[in-house]
Amino acid sequence: MKERSLGSTGVKVSPIGLGCWALGGNSYGNIRDEESLGALETAWDSGANFYDTADVYGEGHSENLIGKFLKGKPRDKIFVATKAGWDFYPADRKPFQRAADASGKISHAGHHKNFEPAYLRFACEQSLRRLGTEAIDLYQLHNPSLEQIQRGEAVGVLEKLKKEGKIRFLGISVHTEAEALAAIEDPRMEALQVIFNLLDQRMKEKVFSEAQRKRVGILAREPLASGLLTGKYAPSHEFPKNDHRRRWNAEKREIDWKKIRLLQDVLKDQNISLQQAALEYILAFEAVTVVIPGAKTPAQVTGNLQASAAPRLTAETVLALRELYGNELVFKQGLIPR
Numbered sequence: 001m002k003e004r005s006l007g008s009t010g011v012k013v014s015p016i017g018l019g020c021w022a023l024g025g026n027s028y029g030n031i032r033d034e035e036s037l038g039a040l041e042t043a044w045d046s047g048a049n050f051y052d053t054a055d056v057y058g059e060g061h062s063e064n065l066i067g068k069f070l071k072g073k074p075r076d077k078i079f080v081a082t083k084a085g086w087d088f089y090p091a092d093r094k095p096f097q098r099a100a101d102a103s104g105k106i107s108h109a110g111h112h113k114n115f116e117p118a119y120l121r122f123a124c125e126q127s128l129r130r131l132g133t134e135a136i137d138l139y140q141l142h143n144p145s146l147e148q149i150q151r152g153e154a155v156g157v158l159e160k161l162k163k164e165g166k167i168r169f170l171g172i173s174v175h176t177e178a179e180a181l182a183a184i185e186d187p188r189m190e191a192l193q194v195i196f197n198l199l200d201q202r203m204k205e206k207v208f209s210e211a212q213r214k215r216v217g218i219l220a221r222e223p224l225a226s227g228l229l230t231g232k233y234a235p236s237h238e239f240p241k242n243d244h245r246r247r248w249n250a251e252k253r254e255i256d257w258k259k260i261r262l263l264q265d266v267l268k269d270q271n272i273s274l275q276q277a278a279l280e281y282i283l284a285f286e287a288v289t290v291v292i293p294g295a296k297t298p299a300q301v302t303g304n305l306q307a308s309a310a311p312r313l314t315a316e317t318v319l320a321l322r323e324l325y326g327n328e329l330v331f332k333q334g335l336i337p338r
């Protein structure tokens with residue numbers, strides 16, 4: 001795989017990495033650790049060297065598995081990105097009081113947002129321990145609010161951790177265009193993680209060009225729209241209890257399904273699956289450094305890495321997919337949260 005530069009960091013990484021949320025084991029249905037470790041090894045054997053996780057994925061479990069996988073590997077050839085900001089630690093594990101978050105936001109799993117300096121320092125030490133590494137390659141703030149981004153205090157903590165050698169680069173993962181633009185206003189920002197896929201292309205309007213201009217690397221997350229872009233989840237599909245997709249909005253699922261059928265129609269004579277086209281479409285954007293499809297099994301990893309090994313999307317098809325998003329009525333029905 002031809003590597004791409006991560007913004008101004010001077011680091012090059014594989015354009016397809018591995019998203020490791022599902023490996024946490026409590027958000028994407030049942031998953032076995034042997035399969036997860038197999039997925040990590042398959043990615044590495046196939047030339048992927050970028051792994052994205054977060055401390056909260058399985059409350060440390062995803063990071064623990066990555067720590068196991070890193071053992072005995074050439075550490076300087078593997079790029080590990082993790083995140084902090086969702087506080088899942090029991091109160092008695094922390095050497096300080098929890099400060100109430102201004103947004104008061106609580107995740108579906110009951111975790112609180114926490115970007116307090118003392119908490120971020122504590123969380124970083126815990127991630128270093130679980131990953132069994134001296135430094136985290138990319139440390140990202142995990143979904144801070146617009147106000148928290150604008151305040152810049154949490155980035156200041158990451159800057160100090162960088163000076164101390166605990167992290168190599170700093171970044172942020174956000175939801176909205178306004179948050180993304182505010183994040184890259186900060187000259188200290190080195191990487192920006194955003195949702196970008198065939199069903200949600202908001203970031204290509206302003207954020208991509210601004211990030212390129214400011215030399216901030218882009219990580220494209222949820223590239224398969226959490227699995228929808230495999231075409232295997234019709235609205236009638238029921239997800240198990242331990243799967244976050246169970247909470248998807250029924251109306252939005254119907255709309256997304258119509259979009260998927262339109263996309264499949266564009267691709268019908270192209271000899272490429274929707275899932276691989278979804279990844280190749282993202283790679284067609286120069287602003288994107290790395291796309292991080294989540295995968296639970298070695299077979300899924302292999303399927304995703306085939307996307308860059310044999311690019312098959314023609315410029316005409318890329319344009320057709322782009323126009324479909326911009327012009328087709330069903331794509332304009334708003335982005336109701338899933």
Ligand SMILES: NC(=O)c1ccc[n+]([C@@H]2O[C@H](COP(=O)([O-])OP(=O)(O)OC[C@H]3O[C@@H](n4cnc5c(N)ncnc54)[C@H](OP(=O)(O)O)[C@@H]3O)[C@@H](O)[C@H]2O)c1
Nearest residue numbers: 019020021052173221222223224225226227293294300303
């Ligand atoms: N706030 C944040 O910062 C945030 C939020 C979300 C994600 N992320 C990051 O982005 C990464 C990617 O997002 P995601 O994992 O949520 O969603 P995704 O990559 O869009 O979709 C992952 C799902 O697609 C299906 N899949 C993947 N490869 C496949 C293949 N080859 N064949 C068939 N099905 C396949 C699997 O579904 P099944 O499990 O149903 O088989 C898998 O769980 C995450 O792992 C995480 O690192 C970050």
